[in-house]
Amino acid sequence: MTYSVAVSGASGYAGGEILRILAAHPDVEIRTVTAHSNAGQPLIRHQPHLRSLEHLTLSDTTSEVLAGHDIVFLALPHGQSGQYTDALGDTALVIDAGADHRLESVTDWEQFYGGNFHEPWVYGVPELVVAGAKQRERLIGASRIAAPGCNASTVSLSLAPGVAAGVIDPGDIVTVLAVGPSGAGKSLKTNLLASEILGSANPYAVGGTHRHIPEIRQALVAARATHAGAGVTGPDDGIRISFTPVLVPMARGILATSTAPIVNDATDAEIRGAWEAAYGDETFVQLLPEGQFPRTADVLGANTALIGLAIDRAANRVVVVTAVDNLVKGTAGAAVQSMNIALGLAEGTGLTVNGVAP
Amino acid sequence: MTYSVAVSGASGYAGGEILRILAAHPDVEIRTVTAHSNAGQPLIRHQPHLRSLEHLTLSDTTSEVLAGHDIVFLALPHGQSGQYTDALGDTALVIDAGADHRLESVTDWEQFYGGNFHEPWVYGVPELVVAGAKQRERLIGASRIAAPGCNASTVSLSLAPGVAAGVIDPGDIVTVLAVGPSGAGKSLKTNLLASEILGSANPYAVGGTHRHIPEIRQALVAARATHAGAGVTGPDDGIRISFTPVLVPMARGILATSTAPIVNDATDAEIRGAWEAAYGDETFVQLLPEGQFPRTADVLGANTALIGLAIDRAANRVVVVTAVDNLVKGTAGAAVQSMNIALGLAEGTGLTVNGVAP
Amino acid sequence: MTYSVAVSGASGYAGGEILRILAAHPDVEIRTVTAHSNAGQPLIRHQPHLRSLEHLTLSDTTSEVLAGHDIVFLALPHGQSGQYTDALGDTALVIDAGADHRLESVTDWEQFYGGNFHEPWVYGVPELVVAGAKQRERLIGASRIAAPGCNASTVSLSLAPGVAAGVIDPGDIVTVLAVGPSGAGKSLKTNLLASEILGSANPYAVGGTHRHIPEIRQALVAARATHAGAGVTGPDDGIRISFTPVLVPMARGILATSTAPIVNDATDAEIRGAWEAAYGDETFVQLLPEGQFPRTADVLGANTALIGLAIDRAANRVVVVTAVDNLVKGTAGAAVQSMNIALGLAEGTGLTVNGVAP
Amino acid sequence: MTYSVAVSGASGYAGGEILRILAAHPDVEIRTVTAHSNAGQPLIRHQPHLRSLEHLTLSDTTSEVLAGHDIVFLALPHGQSGQYTDALGDTALVIDAGADHRLESVTDWEQFYGGNFHEPWVYGVPELVVAGAKQRERLIGASRIAAPGCNASTVSLSLAPGVAAGVIDPGDIVTVLAVGPSGAGKSLKTNLLASEILGSANPYAVGGTHRHIPEIRQALVAARATHAGAGVTGPDDGIRISFTPVLVPMARGILATSTAPIVNDATDAEIRGAWEAAYGDETFVQLLPEGQFPRTADVLGANTALIGLAIDRAANRVVVVTAVDNLVKGTAGAAVQSMNIALGLAEGTGLTVNGVAP
Structure with a gap:
């Protein structure tokens, strides 16, 4: 099957990188891209390197626009994702590239971020050693994933x-x-x-x-x-x-x-x-x-x-x-790798181990 | 008085920076610049940014060429300065921008450099706190100075x-x-x-x-x-x-x-x-x-x-x-500052505190 | 079918980029990589970004080593390819990323390169307008292709x-x-x-x-x-x-x-x-x-x-x-795109239109 | 004599470079630095490389603040200098690093800038060949100078x-x-x-x-x-x-x-x-x-x-x-060189021909 995807914050760097990776992913269709102040503009104006996505136009970031997709990526400043995710329903896989759902400790959140604390989601670093296992196991079947800080x-x-x-x-x-x-x-x-x-x-x-x-x-x-x-x-x-x-x-x-x-x-x-x-x-x-x-x-x-x-x-x-x-293993690649695991796809789908050098 | 100066290793980066600073120093005359494989060539071919020194030609680095100057700067790979300094006499101020005379411990020298150990010279970092004083005091009147590793x-x-x-x-x-x-x-x-x-x-x-x-x-x-x-x-x-x-x-x-x-x-x-x-x-x-x-x-x-x-x-x-x-405070500036102290000149002569930014 | 490939000059930048692209190409197997002075060493020592090719070792660049592959890429300094290509036989597709086979004019060759003139091969820029058509047409079925100067x-x-x-x-x-x-x-x-x-x-x-x-x-x-x-x-x-x-x-x-x-x-x-x-x-x-x-x-x-x-x-x-x-559209990408055309594969196989930015 | 100087736009790049050069100029005293939104702040916060000017605080840019100096440098966006210069009087040397006074043609001004046209001042590129002479001659004794576009x-x-x-x-x-x-x-x-x-x-x-x-x-x-x-x-x-x-x-x-x-x-x-x-x-x-x-x-x-x-x-x-x-020969150095000529100082005072390389 092909999964429908929406990416918010699509005019920024993290959003752009999620799109670059997904554009080469065989199992997804990028259906919706959203932004705030840039809504209504062609995506290509803000991501001129994403030639294969020249046809996309930025929509406004709202719960309504994001609803109805199989997968939703949030690439928003911290504190902003909560307003959208509540409305998305349990069937969608939601992956937050922002910080809102990374921390388990309210004390830490208040000291380093401040504002409302949000419940922690499954942390999107599959290779991490945790409690005698790998974080990967927790990602299988997850519907809410917090991509890591780079x-x-x-x-x-x-x-x-x-x-x-x-x-x-x-x-x-x-x-x-x-x-x-x-x-x-x-x-x-x-x-x-x-x-x-x-x-x-x-x-x-x-x-x-x-x-x-x-x-x-x-x-x-x-x-x-x-x-x-x-x-x-x-x-x-x-x-x-x-x-x-x-x-x-x-x-x-x-x-x-x-x-x-x-x-x-x-x-x-x-x-x-x-x-x-x-x-x-x-x-x-x-x-x-x-x-x-x-x-x-x-x-x-x-x-x-x-x-x-x-x-x-x-x-x-x-x-x-x-x-x-x-932007890749630190953010967008970690997000897509976690997505693959959550959905039961081959973990490396759409991802490469080879760098672009020199 | 105006001091006559020779700079060896003048086609390299450290030598070039010594020359750039000395070119603006009111109390010295750059009389001789030396190199090895580039000897015989105009200095400007190797240091095209030093327009005020366009008239200088690189001589071969030999004891004879270096002799007879009030001040000699050595900007050579480690292990090479010894052959020249012995012949320079006590009246010349010799400042080595290389590593040969920095270390006091034979054991350290052998572990990290190898080859013949050379006696330590006065270390050219005037502001260092040493034994209740500043390193500056040791530099006054010194005739052999080891510029620091950057x-x-x-x-x-x-x-x-x-x-x-x-x-x-x-x-x-x-x-x-x-x-x-x-x-x-x-x-x-x-x-x-x-x-x-x-x-x-x-x-x-x-x-x-x-x-x-x-x-x-x-x-x-x-x-x-x-x-x-x-x-x-x-x-x-x-x-x-x-x-x-x-x-x-x-x-x-x-x-x-x-x-x-x-x-x-x-x-x-x-x-x-x-x-x-x-x-x-x-x-x-x-x-x-x-x-x-x-x-x-x-x-x-x-x-x-x-x-x-x-x-x-x-x-x-x-x-x-x-x-x-x-190249400045890490090498050439430290060398010139130490020179100023050794000679009894105002410590900041020819040196600036202002960076070139952006 | 899967085509077997050899890449010479594999420790250099052009060779490395050919390998990076081919590593993601579904229709080829990189069987052989060659170099001169680096022969015998692991490829990864010279191309540490090509993690998926960690298993490859550089062979010496000889006609014997290059022979027997379906496709041979030459990424050598100009003047060096001739000695290998004569021995490769007509069935192999040979793509030269060097300059030897680009120019049609002996006069131009002698003025700008010098040394022996080599016969021109089909020029590997498919989109060029030539004589009322596109260069692409000439590439179909070609067995000798000259990748362009970038x-x-x-x-x-x-x-x-x-x-x-x-x-x-x-x-x-x-x-x-x-x-x-x-x-x-x-x-x-x-x-x-x-x-x-x-x-x-x-x-x-x-x-x-x-x-x-x-x-x-x-x-x-x-x-x-x-x-x-x-x-x-x-x-x-x-x-x-x-x-x-x-x-x-x-x-x-x-x-x-x-x-x-x-x-x-x-x-x-x-x-x-x-x-x-x-x-x-x-x-x-x-x-x-x-x-x-x-x-x-x-x-x-x-x-x-x-x-x-x-x-x-x-x-x-x-x-x-x-x-x-x-290194891509200017060299290695042009070479692979031309290869695709010559072999009758989909022209864009293994190639992307999306840049990596920022 | 020592000339008193005011520099407006002192928190920007052009203003900063004028200050860097003037800080090493023996015949001037930097008395006043001004800015708009940054007024009231220490200069060093915006120009952290200008250590010798750590004592200066940014004043507001007004005619009153700029008045009473021997020399006033304006490093402002085009269209802003006119409001200050009228009030400065004929005895001050005013040098505009902005575009307002560069063009002689009203048509050109309107096509490329728009807004009110300002009378041209003497163009600050001394070496330019003009009408059988050098622009230098026009700068002698000038009291209004337009520094060039870089x-x-x-x-x-x-x-x-x-x-x-x-x-x-x-x-x-x-x-x-x-x-x-x-x-x-x-x-x-x-x-x-x-x-x-x-x-x-x-x-x-x-x-x-x-x-x-x-x-x-x-x-x-x-x-x-x-x-x-x-x-x-x-x-x-x-x-x-x-x-x-x-x-x-x-x-x-x-x-x-x-x-x-x-x-x-x-x-x-x-x-x-x-x-x-x-x-x-x-x-x-x-x-x-x-x-x-x-x-x-x-x-x-x-x-x-x-x-x-x-x-x-x-x-x-x-x-x-x-x-x-x-920022130097293209802007601030040209301005100071022109200042030197206008005031009858040695043309190269405070300026260097040697670059900082590598």
Whole structure:
């Protein structure tokens, strides 16, 4: 069968990437694209790279317009999805690329986002190690899915295997991310102007304020539960993360360098073995051979997370370097992969492991 | 008086930047520029941006050519400077922009560089806190100066105040640097091609192998000596650094994100006060006001290190973000600033605090 | 059936892009990849973005290794393909991404390339207007195909419709191209280093020396033949092109701005009509609506040439701005599209019209 | 004496660059900086690279605030300067970096800008060949100066020598410019976002609509007057320019490729001689030796226009490639250089010929 699809926020970067991927997906028909201020305009005016969708016109984002589709993607600023999803009915598969349904902790939500808390949906990172299994299992048959924060899923995928195996200490994580500006969306802000970013590395959200921090904590609590019993995320969860993103002059991409202390006298084989066990059978999350580290160019346009692992005994830390395309594996690709799983399609349908490089 | 100057390695990036700065310096005359394979060619062919030096021709790099100048800058690959400096005599001021004379520990040299060890020269980072004083004092009247490694001095300046004040623990430092490729010089290597670096973030020397690590350890041992007694650098010095550089698509610049655990129940005021005390009177190393963080564009072409400081109580870490132009404050500017001090000139002569932005 | 394929020059940029496209092509099996100095190494070491081809190892490029495949792609420096193709036999489809078989004129070859002249093969730009038809017709059933020069095909596609219709004068063409460095390959040259190209626009081959000039002349002679009788290219062919490429800081892409005088009192409708007639039915060459002009980001990774057309009456010139991904529509995509036609497959198999943006 | 200076539009890119240059100028004191919506804020918040001006606060832009300074720089959107300048009095030197006082032709103004026409001021491009002399002479003692449009002065300087000497035909000029986005200012527009410009070449104002076209026509009419009698600019002035700017991913810089037909059987010596005669004695406009062409990196931060000249006999065109930093020689440097001339200071005071590269 062919599933009918609606994509809201279709004039933005996340919405555009969902459309780019779905345009090559054999099992869906993109029937409706919606926007707010751009409603009524041709989609191609805002996504001039999507030539195969030249025939589509942006509708207004309303519950009525979104209703009646088999699948609805929401690519809206946080706080906006609730008004639409209630009206969509249980038969539709709804995938939110925004933040509204990611967090399980009301405390975290209030501290990092504020406003009304929304119930958590199934988290759309299939390869995550959670409570002795993979997140994939929870996605089978799901009708409500929360696509991940791009930085959050990158760091969670980087460290979860080590946390689950008990070879690193999640109580003193340090992660620094080189990120492209497309993750911030098409917002008209001075700090996102090309003149500000070209030729410069610009830090932001320094000192523990980034909204993806509680999302990582939540994922690592779940990973830790595989060996330490179930836990809940919160100020006392024992997960501590120093998290610093740095905007660099590339449109897309995240290169996350994440480190954590080695614990329990873990041997090199035990450490490397943790990641091998977690990802050895995965298609879209790949551990590179020893001594190799990924570049973001290698995953541009691909749904792949590439992971390089170093064991620095002098510093007593594991160093995990992970490359992800923030718009694909970080957002739209994760959404479509989760969709495939939820619907029982082959998981990789419409997705590629090959990047566009150079 | 006007000092006569010779610059070796003048066709490379470090040599070119030394020349760019010296060309605007009122107290020197650039008399000689030297190179190896490019000897005999006009300098302008290799440094087409140095229009005011169009009249200079590259000589061969030999002791004879370098002799007889008041000041000699060496911008050569490590291991090459020794053959020239012995012949230069004590009256000349010799400043080595290479690594040969930076390290005090034979063990470190052998582990990270190899080959013959060379005696350490006075380290050319005037603002560094060392043993209750500033490195500046050691530079006065010096005749042999080792300009710093660009990444090393950036990280050392970032953390030395906190180490000296005893408010952070140098035993678990994590630093990740976004760096431009000019730091790697004009080497013809595939990984330095524009096609490889444009649009991509590329890690290298992951896992504790970068040669600037012992240089940072050495600086922090000296900083710690201000409150803990003198120490020597080495495997047992108690300094541990996880150090990961990431090449990003900007020609110049280092943005170092360095974190270390808060210790001794240090208050916010004590922590911030450590950096304020260290740099409050400095021109070229500036602590930004609370909540502000630097971009590399802000220091492009300038001799300024700009430092932003965050105290992340949730992660129990101080986060120091420092922006430096690797070729200026990281190399050539540090060399000229040190030269000014050694010669008794005004320290800022020929140097600027203002970056070229956007 | 599934066609067996060999790709030579597989460690370079053009070879890598052929592989990236073929990896998603349902009708081929990539059986062999070859290189020279890198023979014996895993392909993935040189093409780390091609995760689905991780199992392949580079063989040496020899006639023996290339023999026995249904299709052979040659991505070699010019002058090298001849030694292999003679031995390949007539049953194999051979597609040369190099320059050896593009030019029909011995004089042009000797002036712009030198060395032995090779017989011209069928030119692999299906949409080109030639002698009242499309180049596509000549590709049907071909067994030897010359993939185009990326800049050449971009400019030829830009202007051929106007020349064929007699509304512009090919005797005074001016074209200036913003190009990414990947078109120059992985050569280790100082001017291709990232430090040289980041933040800078660098012209090269200024003043009529670029090797793609005779290739454009040849295409426009063929286009003109549709209304003016057949012609041959050469110094007296009446085609004059001022051609200036400028390297800009993007890994891929060509944005060609091509202008030519309006002739024969052509009306706006006649001018626009020429391009509409030529490309109205094409999938991979698209004329944008009036007032719209393409960006290279819109075609990144896609096989699309997007064309914007302006009629500047004050300057009496037609201005054609065309965006192409040099590695796809400019090289590898053109090669695969031509392959599809030659083999009787659906022309767009394995190719996409949608770019990867932002 | 020290001149007191006020700079309006000080939070923008042009204003910031005027300040960067003036901060190093020995004969001026920056007393006042003004802005509109940012009034009341510290300058450093908007120009974080100008560390030496950290003490300045933005005042509101009013006639009262600007009055009483020896020199006033206006860096405002066009149409806004008139309200201030009338009130400034004749004793102040006023330099407008905006467009209001550049054009002599009311017709041109109305066609390309619209709104009230303002009287032309002395045009601030000292090296321009005009009516047998240099524009420099007109700047001596001037009290009202119009700084040039960055693209306009780049193209005018490129071609004026050939027009003045009668060796090229200004009736069929084609110029294509690779430009950085800083020329468009800090405007919050989607097409200026980093995500839109990184990795892409984006044309704009295609087909003869760019506002710098009449400014170039005016300069070339003046240049032609040196051999053909005085002329006026306008639709019948015989100057025809096809002008296409292309935004490329570099913050600053213009690389203009300008071509015009060779006329009057001009020999190579006559052609090259025209540019040599015009610029042989100039410091800030330099003709490169035969076969050499400039890169924008070579003039970054410098007040230099570097010109490469090719004579393409096959195309019967002269090709002039000129590199300029749009914010320096294109705007702020031209303004300060003109100021120096007007005040009788050494022309190069506070300006450099050396670029910041790589």
